[in-house]
Amino acid sequence: MTLEDLERRTVAAVAAATGTAALDEVEASALGKRGELTRAHRDLGQLEPEERRTAGKVLHELRLRLEAAVAARRAELDAVERRATLAAERLDLTEVGEVAGPIRAGHLHLVTQTQRELEDVFVGMGFTVAEGPEAETDWYNFEALNMPPAHPARGMWDTFYLELGEPETVLLRAHTSPVQIHLLEQGQRPVHAVMPGRCYRRDTPDARHLAVFHQIEGLVVDRGITFGDLAGTIETFTNAYFGADIHSRLRPAYFPFTEPSAEFEITCTICRGEGCRTCSGTGWIELGGCGMVDPAVFDAVGVDAAVWSGFAFGFGIDRCAQMRHGIADLRALVENDVRFLGQF
Numbered sequence: 540m541t542l543e544d545l546e547r548r549t550v551a552a553v554a555a556a557t558g559t560a561a562l563d564e565v566e567a568s569a570l571g572k573r574g575e576l577t578r579a580h581r582d583l584g585q586l587e588p589e590e591r592r593t594a595g596k597v598l599h600e601l602r603l604r605l606e607a608a609v610a611a612r613r614a615e616l617d618a619v620e621r622r623a624t625l626a627a628e629r630l631d632l633t634e635v636g637e638v639a640g641p642i643r644a645g646h647l648h649l650v651t652q653t654q655r656e657l658e659d660v661f662v663g664m665g666f667t668v669a670e671g672p673e674a675e676t677d678w679y680n681f682e683a684l685n686m687p688p689a690h691p692a693r694g695m696w697d698t699f700y701l702e703l704g705e706p707e708t709v710l711l712r713a714h715t716s717p718v719q720i721h722l723l724e725q726g727q728r729p730v731h732a733v734m735p736g737r738c739y740r741r742d743t744p745d746a747r748h749l750a751v752f753h754q755i756e757g758l759v760v761d762r763g764i765t766f767g768d769l770a771g772t773i774e775t776f777t778n779a780y781f782g783a784d785i786h787s788r789l790r791p792a793y794f795p796f797t798e799p800s801a802e803f804e805i806t807c808t809i810c811r812g813e814g815c816r817t818c819s820g821t822g823w824i825e826l827g828g829c830g831m832v833d834p835a836v837f838d839a840v841g842v843d844a845a846v847w848s849g850f851a852f853g854f855g856i857d858r859c860a861q862m863r864h865g866i867a868d869l870r871a872l873v874e875n876d877v878r879f880l881g882q883f
């Protein structure tokens with residue numbers, strides 16, 4: 540076979556290759572180790588040096604032309620095959636409707652639903668709704684809430700600090716209580732507000748705790764507010780949200796920003812007060828903390844404690860959802876399994 544024949548045949552075969560696999564074969568048989576061109580190269584050994592040089596140059600130029608033809612065809616075939624793969628892997632979403640019935644719309648996450656229901660209950664009781672930032676300075680999260688630096692009560696909150704400014708000065712709020720400070724600082728008087736939002740603690744998640752969770756804070760500052768107003772507000776809320784057979788009780792506790800302070804508990808929603816494993820047989824479940832605003836907090840934000848008095852409370856929104864719906868493990872709320880979330 541002459542070199543002209545070899546070139547003509549190879550160029551035709553390259554053009555006729557309909558896929559990259561076929562092109563690989565053409566390339567191997569013409570240009571590969573055992574290919575015809577290589578064999579022709581090997582045969583050069585039999586020629587005289589002068590002839591060998593001329594023929595070698597011709598062979599080399601032929602190889603370059605054929606390699607270029609193969610590369611050009613490969614680029615075309617690659618593009619065709621890529622388009623075919625894309626078309627084959629395209630998701631035909633119209634099929635889902637035909638196979639699985641109409642596409643179901645999603646809905647708000649249980650925690651969002653719960654937050655909105657809680658807001659509705661408090662709005663019905665005459666409260667407004669306010670929000671504050673999730674990143675706070677030490678002053679809002681601790682100091683203005685009557686916890687000066689090194690105050691032992693700071694240990695009640697395992698705090699995430701941000702690498703911003705001086706070490707341990709900027710943090711992710713560990714509770715919603717700092718929003719009380721923002722409202723009072725803005726000069727609102729009287730205040731009847733609830734403040735829902737996300738909080739962060741360096742806690743190991745378990746059935747009853749998440750490191751990122753939600754609280755709702757309440758603050759009432761007005762003239763002549765008493766502990767009786769606090770107890771009545773908590774009981775009214777408990778009946779409205781959990782049902783008329785669920786009651787509240789206050790037990791002495793300590794929080795730096797309230798004096799006196801109390802823990803508030805509600806009838807166990809699992810056993811309705813009979814006593815069960817969830818409530819350790821007591822018939823009561825702790826929901827949050829509350830108390831009369833400490834005069835030191837009023838001092839920090841310039842509220843005249845001789846004129847104004849108030850109460851505050853704070854409790855977990857996720858915990859409310861857990862108790863109302865009997866969710867055994869709080870972590871299910873953040874695992875995003877639609878089989879779980881779709882139930883609510």
Ligand code: DAH
Pocket residue numbers: 713714715716756757794796797827828829830831850851852853854
């Ligand atoms: N901030 C407290 C906590 O996260 C809960 C709390 C207790 C809020 C007493 C209050 C309060 O407003 O008066 O543990």
